[in-house]
Amino acid sequence: MATEVKVPAAGESITSANVATWHKKDGESVAKGDVLVTLETDKVSNELAADVAGVLKIMVEEGEEVAIGTVIAEIDESAAGSAEPEPGPEPQTESASEPAIEEQAPAESAPAPATGEGKTIDVKVPAAGESITTANVAAWRRKDGDSVSKGEALVTLETDKVSTELEAEESGRLEIVVPEGEEVSIGTVIARITVGAGSSKPAPESAPAVPAKESSKQAAPATPEKEKAPAPKPESAAAEAKPDFKIVDAPAERPDTTPVAEGRVTRRKMSMLRRKIATHLVNAQQTAAILTTFNEADMSSVMKLRKSVQEDFIAKHGVKLGFMSFFVKAVVQALKDVPQVNGMIDGNEIIENHFYDVGVAIGTEKGLVVPVLRDCDQKSFAEIEQDIIDYAGKARDGKIQLEDLQGGVFTISNGGTYGSLLSTPILNPPQSGILGMHTIQQRPVAVDGKVEIRPMMYLALSYDHRLVDGKEAVTFLIRIKDCIENPTRLMLEM
Structure with a gap:
């Protein structure tokens, strides 16, 4: 007599389930109540236990998606309690009823x-x-x-x-x-x-x-x-x-x-990470209306400020004052001033975020990862710099955790680290904006009617045009430019 193991109903809207993991092998004896398999639906995961004791016969392999009510295995109750066949083809006569045990000495068969x-x-x-x-x-x-x-x-x-x-x-x-x-x-x-x-x-x-x-x-x-x-x-x-x-x-x-x-x-x-990156980037371009706007920032004031306080900053906080903390703070200020960018589309609804978790793209030998700096509006420059250092170390050592990558509302990518002069960054869905930083280059610019050589950086903002209009995007990028060119006002949140 065989008892069928079926995929149980899991709700009105759930019509199928994935056979995620078999916890018992095909042909293995199971007892009533033993966990047989883990089933996954698009909402929950649950474990299926044996209703009777017997020998399991698996009919649907792991990874298969099947309809609710499908028979995925059978339990042969008639085989319950029967002895398993001997692995050796010719068991010895004097131990025919005993399981195969390695004999350590001919005089005795100790367990x-x-x-x-x-x-x-x-x-x-x-x-x-x-x-x-x-x-x-x-x-x-x-x-x-x-x-x-x-x-x-x-x-x-x-x-x-x-x-x-x-x-x-x-x-x-x-x-x-x-x-x-x-x-x-x-x-x-x-x-x-x-x-x-x-x-x-x-x-x-x-x-x-x-x-x-x-x-x-x-x-x-x-x-x-x-x-x-x-x-x-x-x-x-x-x-x-x-x-x-x-x-x-x-x-x-x-x-x-x-x-x-x-x-x-x-x-x-291809590695799994590289395959995921490829799929992620293609999906981003296929599911959002991505547009990029550009501007440039004079880095003179930030560089002068960093040089003047660097030694004291290191002595007090134990980390260097880098450029990234300025841009993270500038992004937070811009998100506050242009809240449309701090939102995302979910189906036919718009989600407005009222927190400021900013992702920072970090390149590794295996690919790009984007860990998220939490509550950047509440953190100091030193705390942001320390978070970035910690994430860089974890990324280098392969210790990044899944929770480190989740929940960001905006992303910053610094292609300037590798010498990039200009680029159009791709969105990190479901976010609606990403800022691209680039290399600092000495260029002639007009200052008060005179030509001067200044350290300039091109900035690029890619945004989802379905949610963010051009006026809002340009305003957002100009706000970042103003914060970087006036870092003292940025520190005072003005």
Whole structure:
């Protein structure tokens, strides 16, 4: 008798669900009440438990989107309590009714010690947010077969938003299941740790490899060779029949992660972050009416002020007074004076923001990230500079978190760091404005009827013309120009 596992109703407006993560394997015995699967809809995530005990048969794989009421698995109740088949093809007569256990001595068959040694812990890809369903195994910090300690960093995982490091929950021997460069679903087992086990490097006197049939009859050596798995547990016999990820040490055998030379070109796989950036930028241009207006600012006053107070500023606050804090404060003032720019379109509605969280674009080796400086209207110049330094360090070390990137109302991008003279920045949806800073260049300008050489910076404001009119955009940019050219008034919020 088989009991169907169906996708339950989750609300009148929800017609489908995504099979996010199976917590049990196909062919595995389950007990009543065991969590079987995590289902995700466009609103919520929920876990489905087994109504009966039996053997699970999975019918819909992870990542599939199915309609409400779809049968995604069956539980064979008639198989409940029945013994799993022996992994060895020819079990010994005297232990036919016993599960396969490695014999340490011919005189006795002692059970595994009662301590935690010998148990296996799965290393799974953790959840990283409602909108994140996959992660990329970017870099293993330890090798397959290495001994690892509890709390030691094992692997760096990359999603389309952030990078995180996964640590060992227990000490033991690491068995890597998924190699670097693979993209896997949230909840996927990417490695296992055998608790209490040492390194799996074979001893010089190890016996030569023997065929699988014969080896199943022999007592297992203390340390198996790398390419052979340890004796499988009874419940994993069905899983052993399925092909698993191949663990390969040689980079030449990893075409998916290593750049491949093809004549006059080299082909390599796009990182998740780069794919997300590409999709994000294309969507921004397709969903907003982006227009850019330009102006220029005389940086003389800001540069003179910085030079005069820099030593005292560092002595008091421990950070340098940079240009970015002036522009962040200028943006806050402009947002207050032209509130239309501090808004965004949501469907047929306009959202007016009454806070001033400003994103600052930071370039890294892996791509551009935009961490958000919170409540910039309430922070001092020193606090803003310290926040920028902290975010730059986190971005460099791959420690940026998802919450660091969320909730901004406006973005500043400083292409001048790389020498850009002029550009048209792309919006960071759903925001309605982005300011582009550029390199400071000595140029001749007219001052009181005379030609003078001044340090000038071109400024570019890209905005969503659906919400912001040209007059408002120009007024906003001129307000920033005035604040930068009169930094004393800016500090007094005038």
